[in-house]
Amino acid sequence: MKVLVTVKEVAEADDDFAIEGTDIAESDLEYDLNEWDDYAVEAAVQLAESGVADEVVAVTVGPERSEETIRMALAKGADRAVRVWDDALEGSFPDVASKVDLFEAVVDEEEPDLILGGVQAADTGFGATGVALAERIGFEHAAVVNHLDVDADEGIAHVHRELEGGVEELTDVDLPAVLTVQTGLNEPRYASLRGIRQAQRKEIAAKDLSDLGLTADDVESALTITSMYEPESESDAEIIEGDAGESAGRLAEVLREKGVGA
Amino acid sequence: MSVLVVAEHRRGDLRDVSYEAITAGRELADERDGDLHVAVVGGDVDAFAEELNREGVDAIHAVDDGEEFDHNAYQAAAAELADRIDAGAVVLPNSVNGLDYAPALAEDLGVTLVTDAVGIEYDDGLTVTREMYGSKVETTVDVAGDRFVLTVRGGEWPPAEGVGDATVETAEVDLPESGARVTGFEEVGGGDVDIADADVLVSVGRGIEEEENLELVEELADALGATLSASRPIVDNGWLPKNRQVGQSGKVVTPDVYIAVGISGAVQHVAGMKGSDTIVAINTDPNAPIFDIADYGIVGDLFDVVPELVDEFA
Numbered sequence: 001m002k003v004l005v006t007v008k009e010v011a012e013a014d015d016d017f018a019i020e021g022t023d024i025a026e027s028d029l030e031y032d033l034n035e036w037d038d039y040a041v042e043a044a045v046q047l048a049e050s051g052v053a054d055e056v057v058a059v060t061v062g063p064e065r066s067e068e069t070i071r072m073a074l075a076k077g078a079d080r081a082v083r084v085w086d087d088a089l090e091g092s093f094p095d096v097a098s099k100v101d102l103f104e105a106v107v108d109e110e111e112p113d114l115i116l117g118g119v120q121a122a123d124t125g126f127g128a129t130g131v132a133l134a135e136r137i138g139f140e141h142a143a144v145v146n147h148l149d150v151d152a153d154e155g156i157a158h159v160h161r162e163l164e165g166g167v168e169e170l171t172d173v174d175l176p177a178v179l180t181v182q183t184g185l186n187e188p189r190y191a192s193l194r195g196i197r198q199a200q201r202k203e204i205a206a207k208d209l210s211d212l213g214l215t216a217d218d219v220e221s222a223l224t225i226t227s228m229y230e231p232e233s234e235s236d237a238e239i240i241e242g243d244a245g246e247s248a249g250r251l252a253e254v255l256r257e258k259g260v261g262a
Numbered sequence: 263m264s265v266l267v268v269a270e271h272r273r274g275d276l277r278d279v280s281y282e283a284i285t286a287g288r289e290l291a292d293e294r295d296g297d298l299h300v301a302v303v304g305g306d307v308d309a310f311a312e313e314l315n316r317e318g319v320d321a322i323h324a325v326d327d328g329e330e331f332d333h334n335a336y337q338a339a340a341a342e343l344a345d346r347i348d349a350g351a352v353v354l355p356n357s358v359n360g361l362d363y364a365p366a367l368a369e370d371l372g373v374t375l376v377t378d379a380v381g382i383e384y385d386d387g388l389t390v391t392r393e394m395y396g397s398k399v400e401t402t403v404d405v406a407g408d409r410f411v412l413t414v415r416g417g418e419w420p421p422a423e424g425v426g427d428a429t430v431e432t433a434e435v436d437l438p439e440s441g442a443r444v445t446g447f448e449e450v451g452g453g454d455v456d457i458a459d460a461d462v463l464v465s466v467g468r469g470i471e472e473e474e475n476l477e478l479v480e481e482l483a484d485a486l487g488a489t490l491s492a493s494r495p496i497v498d499n500g501w502l503p504k505n506r507q508v509g510q511s512g513k514v515v516t517p518d519v520y521i522a523v524g525i526s527g528a529v530q531h532v533a534g535m536k537g538s539d540t541i542v543a544i545n546t547d548p549n550a551p552i553f554d555i556a557d558y559g560i561v562g563d564l565f566d567v568v569p570e571l572v573d574e575f576a
């Protein structure tokens with residue numbers, strides 16, 4: 001069975017950041033593999049290690065810079081990677097449908113039996129790509145999966161979906177399926193030095209729109225960010241100033257007033 | 263153009279987010295001079311329909327199907343009803359189950375999806391307010407086209423109240439055979455301590471960096487006579503058991519004092535602790551969203567501040 005893992009390089013804002021136009025200044029952003037995708041990669045690699053999966057392919061949509069992040073997935077055990085990018089994607093805020101267009105084209109080429117991805121991307125927090133993709137390609141799906149047991153012979157993924165308030169839903173999902181993965185599903189490994197060395201030799205196939213039989217029209221987004229700003233704090237928090245000793249002293253007074261530690 | 267809201271229930275009860283989605287849906291319906299329809303799928307639909315009949319609701323559609331959530335049924339029912347009433351917008355809670363079918367529904371209807379809205383405005387077209395980069399910034403997003411699926415964040419709209427005079431009808435919908443079957447539920451996170459009972463919580467987040475460093479916050483909890491709780495990554499790492507997790511998928515706590523140490527204040531965390539009487543945050547990042555709901559804050563390194571605080575109470 002072939003497993004496709006969708007991964008995304010996400011941006012995180014530094015403690016101090018400036019907003020330029022409708023985004024955070026490039027110099028104030030740091031890039032990393034999306035936390036939720038890390039768990040998806042681990043799940044896929046574990047399926048390969050246990051003999052359930054024959055091949056794990058990581059796929060991402062991102063500019064050349066994101067190869068660094070994709071290499072992380074390769075270093076952790078994905079067999080090869082596909083990176084989709086096109087100048088037409090530069091600077092736009094892609095909507096879910098246009099991302100699904102791209103992933104659908106990759107799915108058509110790869111024909112996976114199972115697709116894993118994170119439940120959300122930490123930067124945009126949309127939480128939608130996996131389930132929308134499932135609908136498009138006619139796969140079953142489950143979102144917010146925190147326990148996974150694939151029965152390849154039966155063609156079923158037994159999953160737990162983590163609902164609100166400490167309740168898990170137990171669900172049987174027919175394969176082929178797209179599962180969006182919650183943190184806590186497993187313990188993502190660190191990439192070993194050997195893994196990192198091996199990753200250098202693994203293939204990252206770069207594809208643009210025409211490679212995938214798409215045009216710029218296909219990925220035109222219905223969404224435009226029109227403003228970005230720091231949310232006005234409605235809080236009247238008292239920020240306790242001073243060095244560690246002073247601020248701890250003042251906080252201790254406050255806490256004692258509240259009857260703490262008495 | 264009319265608006266369709268799909269209610270959410272679990273194990274026999276409607277969830278609060280259903281009433282909040284009704285308020286958001288009514289807002290949109292008003293802007294577009296349309297009616298507000300509410301659908302409820304599965305469970306005790308008659309009782310649910312009665313409860314959902316709040317002020318501002320024009321019509322309720324009860325779709326009888328199974329006891330619990332089934333994303334295929336919800337999607338099929340919502341798609342069919344949206345067509346029938348020519349809905350310009352379908353509004354759903356941005357809940358775990360909302361995320362399990364809203365994207366498929368939008369794809370099915372061929373309309374644009376916007377998730378996790380914290381504000382909406384309609385003026386010629388839809389503008390949605392959303393957060394990005396871990397709630398450090400807010401954005402306004404213009405949505406092209408005039409039909410969409412929107413999921414709304416819990417706690418951002420007041421729940422719809424009062425008693426309405428909606429028409430209630432049982433809606434017959436062709437529901438597909440499901441390729442995903444719910445086989446049961448499991449409660450997690452029982453165990454020795456119930457953090458929901460604690461008067462004072464010292465709560466630790468990813469800022470603690472290493473498992474060994476937990477000792478530091480344990481000392482603080484001891485010194486204060488407090489109970490130790492945590493944000494999700496600490497529990498995901500296996501450093502503390504699941505029953506210590508505060509948040510949307512953990513426990514909702516309402517202590518007299520909640521001390522958040524190295525916790526950014528992600529929305530799913532805040533969902534579990536915003537009802538605390540007094541909130542104290544210790545964080546190096548002055549822009550951390552936790553400061554927005556804190557009563558007292560120290561912008562500083564927990565490894566400097568916490569030992570001093572322990573000394574104060576030693």
Ligand SMILES: Cc1cc2nc3c(=O)[nH]c(=O)nc-3n(C[C@H](O)[C@H](O)[C@H](O)COP(=O)(O)OP(=O)(O)OC[C@H]3O[C@@H](n4cnc5c(N)ncnc54)[C@H](O)[C@@H]3O)c2cc1C
Nearest residue numbers: 467468469493494509510511512524525526531546547564
């Ligand atoms: C469906 C779903 C459900 C979820 N449910 C929950 C839930 O129930 N509970 C929950 O907590 N999360 C939940 N999450 C995860 C949530 O989105 C966040 O990822 C998580 O809350 C972040 O935890 P954190 O604040 O500890 O870590 P981070 O967001 O990484 O924050 C760490 C903070 O520590 C600060 N820091 C770093 N070093 C120091 C230092 N030396 N001194 C002081 N401060 C420091 C940083 O500035 C930062 O603000 C859920 C997510 C999803 C998608």
